[in-house]
Amino acid sequence: MAPHARLVGPIPDGADPDEFDRVRRRVLWKLTTGLYLLASRGREQRNLMTCSLVTQLATDPKLVGVAVESDALSLRLVREGRSFLLALLDREDRAVVRSFAKPALDDPEAGTLNGVACRPSPVTGCPLPLRAAAYLDCRLEREVDVGSHVLCVGEVVDAGFGAAGPDVALLRSEDTRMSYGG
Numbered sequence: 001m002a003p004h005a006r007l008v009g010p011i012p013d014g015a016d017p018d019e020f021d022r023v024r025r026r027v028l029w030k031l032t033t034g035l036y037l038l039a040s041r042g043r044e045q046r047n048l049m050t051c052s053l054v055t056q057l058a059t060d061p062k063l064v065g066v067a068v069e070s071d072a073l074s075l076r077l078v079r080e081g082r083s084f085l086l087a088l089l090d091r092e093d094r095a096v097v098r099s100f101a102k103p104a105l106d107d108p109e110a111g112t113l114n115g116v117a118c119r120p121s122p123v124t125g126c127p128l129p130l131r132a133a134a135y136l137d138c139r140l141e142r143e144v145d146v147g148s149h150v151l152c153v154g155e156v157v158d159a160g161f162g163a164a165g166p167d168v169a170l171l172r173s174e175d176t177r178m179s180y181g182g
């Protein structure tokens with residue numbers, strides 16, 4: 001069997017490395033996650049990025065974490081703006097996720113990113129998509145280098161629901177055919 005290109009992490013004694021790698025990735029893909037847009041703004045640029053590595057980290061203070069790829073534009077913008085916003089999406093909003101898997105095209109005159117209408121959030125000024133089902137606006141509290149990603153820890157400074165109110169069903173990773181992580 002050809003040696004694996006880059007096998008990450010420890011392997012249980014006696015396990016076949018390639019088979020273990022495959023199973024481990026498939027189990028990791030099964031972790032239940034939502035799909036969100038990470039909104040950021042730097043000195044001269046703003047962005048929306050599809051993300052799934054998101055969770056609440058503490059209840060007092062109200063902290064949420066999002067793991068952002070070390071070379072992502074969004075990481076640079078989160079650092080510059082010392083803030084980020086997580087937009088929760090309607091379960092029917094699948095197409096948006098694909099559209100923001102690369103840096104977004106900003107049209108400041110139209111007020112859109114990749115054609116999605118946004119307004120500056122009242123507290124941090126991050127772009128808040130008007131179609132968001134809900135949002136958490138956060139000030140960057142700290143960051144933790146975790147290898148491929150940087151865990152951006154934010155304190156929630158504002159939150160709200162979209163026009164449909166709190167009972168809307170939200171988009172989760174399992175609602176799309178895209179997988180990330182693993």
Ligand SMILES: Cc1cc2nc3c(=O)[nH]c(=O)nc-3n(C[C@H](O)[C@H](O)[C@H](O)COP(=O)(O)O)c2cc1C
Nearest residue numbers: 050051052053067068069072073074101102103180
């Ligand atoms: C379903 C899905 C989930 C993703 N989740 C994350 C994530 O949690 N963190 C991350 O850094 N990139 C994630 N990505 C990749 C980014 O969307 C993509 O690499 C991104 O455009 C790079 O960020 P940038 O636009 O800020 O350069 C995900 C992509 C997909 C399709």
